Amino acid sequence: MGEEKKVVRKKIEATGIMNKYMADYFYELDRASKSGVKKIAWCTSVGPAELLLSMGFLVYYPENHGALLGTSRMASEVIPSANVIGYSPDICSYLTADIGAYLKGVTPLSKAFEGIESVPKPDVLVYNTNQCRDVKDWFAWYSRELNVPLLGIHTHRNPTDIEENVVGSITMQIKDLVKPLEKISGNKFDIKELKRIVALSRECSELWKQVLETASINPSPLTFFDGTIHMGPAVVLRGTQQAVDYYKILLKELKERVKNKEGAVEDEKFRIYWEGMPVWGRLRAHSELFANLKACVLASTYCNSWIFTDFDPEDPFTSMAKAYSELFIVKSDEAKEKYMKRMIDFFKIDGVIYHDAKTCPNNSNNRYGMPQRLEKETGIPSLVINGDLNDLRLISDEQTKTNVEAFIEQLEENKT
């Protein structure tokens, strides 16, 4: 065998602008943490960030930090420190990596941003259990460690349809946060400001949706691996003008690619849907693995999870409750399967890959027979790969490679 030609995915030009926005975000948090001029709230990724922003908090997302620990491949080194104090290697490796990094006094932020030595100190910790119970346990540890108030929303999990009484319950829980947050922030709640923030979140969400939907074109102008990076502003800057500005720029570039029929993967032959978490420490390796097989992983539930079509500035509390509860991860398998079928159809998918993440049962949708049911209904083949979002000790690269290559061979056979 001669030296194989490496195919890399086409670089997105807007990346530089995104990096600047992200750097500004982290430096602002760092300044506030050092000076105390602005209060900082830690929030779970689909927690009530809109309310926190409207009350003048800077919002920091530990899950984003968890992902950075993954991409920087620091996670496997720091997780054992959390295991030692009783947090099992079998639970969320965002949690164990983040707490482990804190215990070891390290952060990938200091490698990426000169002058930042630690994550910003919180004034309040606010969670929503819509994703899992782990986020509450995670924040509860910091609450005890740093003696910081812990507030949260408890979401009703696994419904097929979000009923009015559920929305009512979540709405009330969000409203109940206002008083303690007023006390912590020292700011009076302002409904007009909340409406403004919700409107920005909605606009960001709409633009992010349009960005992801460009992948329905053949060839797709972007991959799932691009999506996991470029979702950064949708995660940490939603509710701000910067996120809106960024996605307008990114969308323009992708539309240009579509116009010029430029695919993210050279000579795209197979269109793949990724279900589950990314393997953060293997983004590049996976991107190259698929690109070399002329397979474009172009859509995912994961990136879609930051599309919140329910946000309505005219009815901010109720619409926030709906948006936070309509998440894929909250829903029953019945609802998830209906959604997946729509995605498979919309993105013209040839095959589905399920990532069974060892430490993230809530984001591993292969464990209750879904691949088998969907394969039967859609006729679209699927593959389950075993891995993890952060803990690289749970990954066999060779097995992943053989599985993926064999899966693409299978799709090839089906095409001939």
Added chain:
Amino acid sequence: MNSQPVFVGIDVGASMTKVAVIDANKNLVGHHIKKSGTDFTATANLCLEASLKMANVEEKDIVMTVSTGYGRKNVSFAHDTVTEIGCHAKGCFHYFPITITIIDIGGQDNKIIKLDESGRRSSFKMNRKCAAGTGAFLEEMSTRLDIPLEEMDGLARKSEDMVKLGSYCTVFSATEVLENIRNGKKLPDIIKGVFFSVVNRIMEMDSFTEKVVMTGGVVAHNPYLVNMMEEMIGRKILVPVYPQLSGAIGAALHAMEKEPVRIN
């Protein structure tokens, strides 16, 4: 020398390297098996040399070579690679051209591959990142029991009262084995229990079609596993003549289908 065009398949597995040479009529004319060791390229070369000698042909007669297996990218003289899933599928369908489920028990992984009546893969599964049910599990148990691997099959057949091992994990199973030794259980009964554990791990991986084929080195050296599996599923299992060579034969058949390229 019997000069004729041949096609070569090289299966560099985690434990063993297998080479198959087939002629233009798809007959197996040469083959060789050797421990993969640490220098995959050198082992592949040695196996190729021995196989060509057996086929009574020379290197210049090779039309095309396809490598497969864990070390497939390490075979410098192969023209192309195909995964072991694809090669086992091709190799088994060659012998049994019907709708089949293939069970391959390898040194470090197990595969279940389903083929339709035209030989197309409808699905495949590999074991999770765990040695349970693989050749590595049997190797570990043979060490614990201080019994050469090649004697396990014969001993398992002598069992009259099989010991059931409850654990999934190789390490936990080894502890159970030691516990049974301490409790005075007979060696054949423990070894049959170890075999039963392998069969169970396979049964848990996927459902089977009516016709089932078993391949792989573990099956070649421990045919009693096939008998036990037959008993479990209640029907006869098909086994190719050279179960350990299925992947290599499949690779050679893939070589035949590729564009012909002459090395010299």
